[in-house]
Amino acid sequence: MQPLQFAVPVGALDALEPYIAHVVLALVVVNMFTRIRAHAVHEQRVEDGADDLSRYLPHSLSTIALVLASFAFLVVEPHGGMVMAVIAVGLFLTDFFEFESRQVEARNDMTFERPKGAVAASLLALLYAGYQSLFVFIQPLWRLVV
DSSP: OOTTTTTSOHHHHHTTTTTHHHHHHHHHHHHHHHHHHHHHHHHHHHHTTOSOOOOOHHHHHHHHHHHHHHHHHHHHSHHHHHHHHHHHHHHHHHHHHHHHHHHHHHHTTOOOOOOHHHHHHHHHHHHHHHHHHHHHHHHHHHHHHO
């Protein structure tokens, strides 16, 4: 009996088990690209004189998809999934507060900065997702060392 078999259709996720780490890595990369685009859109709106910014929908959707995929990874791979889920939720929270900071900067005519905290969190997510999905390529060499 699996721990969450009544809450989540674990059998359906078993078919995705070999691919879910790669999906998480792809979503992290997509999230980084949408963050770059969102910052460019927000920067353009501030230059045009907008006082209020709106969330960039593709970035919000990619962040939510990343969190959900990391939860699916949690069901398939408990240890790695827990770490990735914590990083993804941290990235979600960082994005939320970075957006609020950019709104304050836009309203008060302050210098519009880059989302440094969200970039650092996304780099951490990229490193861990890359470790989880690409470790199979390094594993033969790692076994020689350890």
